[in-house]
Amino acid sequence: RRLHPIGISAVVCLSNHFHLLLQVPDAQRLADFMQYVNCNLAREVARLTGWHTKIFATRYRAIPVSDEESAQIERLRYILSHGCKENLVAHLLDWPGVHMVQAILGGEPLRGYRFDRSQEYAARCRREEFETYRYATPEELVLDPLPCWKHLSPEQYRARIAAMVEEIEAEAAAARKRTGSQPLGRNAILLQNPLHHPEKVKRAPAPRIHAASQAVRKWFYKIYSDFVRDFRDAAEQLRAGNLKAPFPRGCFPPALPFVGT
Numbered sequence: 001r002r003l004h005p006i007g008i009s010a011v012v013c014l015s016n017h018f019h020l021l022l023q024v025p026d027a028q029r030l031a032d033f034m035q036y037v038n039c040n041l042a043r044e045v046a047r048l049t050g051w052h053t054k055i056f057a058t059r060y061r062a063i064p065v066s067d068e069e070s071a072q073i074e075r076l077r078y079i080l081s082h083g084c085k086e087n088l089v090a091h092l093l094d095w096p097g098v099h100m101v102q103a104i105l106g107g108e109p110l111r112g113y114r115f116d117r118s119q120e121y122a123a124r125c126r127r128e129e130f131e132t133y134r135y136a137t138p139e140e141l142v143l144d145p146l147p148c149w150k151h152l153s154p155e156q157y158r159a160r161i162a163a164m165v166e167e168i169e170a171e172a173a174a175a176r177k178r179t180g181s182q183p184l185g186r187n188a189i190l191l192q193n194p195l196h197h198p199e200k201v202k203r204a205p206a207p208r209i210h211a212a213s214q215a216v217r218k219w220f221y222k223i224y225s226d227f228v229r230d231f232r233d234a235a236e237q238l239r240a241g242n243l244k245a246p247f248p249r250g251c252f253p254p255a256l257p258f259v260g261t
Contacts, residue, residue, distance in 0.1 A: 007144040109140035
């Protein structure tokens with residue numbers, strides 16, 4: 001976030017994926033931010049596990065959220081509910097990984113370290129012995145409020161999140177009571193094999209936008225359709241040799257072909 005300034009309203013890291021609710025000025029900033037995050041996460045996971053294959057199976061998926069207050073709150077609640085909604089923990093604060101509830105209800109930023117692997121490599125080349133955190137820089141992440149809740153004071157914002165957490169945990173407890181099940185628990189979660197493949201995987205097409213009303217979805221589909229049409233028209237012109245083809249704003253035009261000798 002410091003290198004590629006954006007707003008981060010929600011974050012949760014699960015066993016094999018993570019969710020972010022971001023506020024970005026344009027597609028370029030989002031691409032730069034996610035490239036940095038995913039590349040460095042993959043390298044660190046490989047370093048910790050010794051895996052030499054792909055860490056992420058596919059590229060990240062970015063889905064816009066409409067300006068509607070109910071749509072923003074619904075996305076926040078969805079991300080916040082991870083850990084409880086799958087019946088993995090009874091309380092969100094019990095989740096052993098990174099979870100936004102730790103920062104919101106704990107009242108402290110999410111803290112960690114950024115390891116400068118380039119300096120570590122240079123030190124090893126110099127045959128220098130160094131401690132784990134010799135070339136590490138402390139970092140902290142302060143979450144941003146939802147755009148629709150920016151008018152709230154920090155205390156009011158925290159109170160709304162606390163009420164949402166209480167509701168999520170109550171719903172999970174009611175579901176356990178109906179089924180007679182028990183949450184997996186923090187210790188059992190940490191003992192899971194990260195290479196385990198479930199027999200059945202829930203698959204559903206992702207929406208193009210998270211919106212609260214049909215009118216907003218129809219509006220988005222219309223402008224997205226226009227965007228795709230204009231992009232394809234410009235791509236055809238570029239293919240025909242027009243290097244000044246007018247691509248729509250907010251896109252990444254195709255790269256020019258290789259120029260041989």
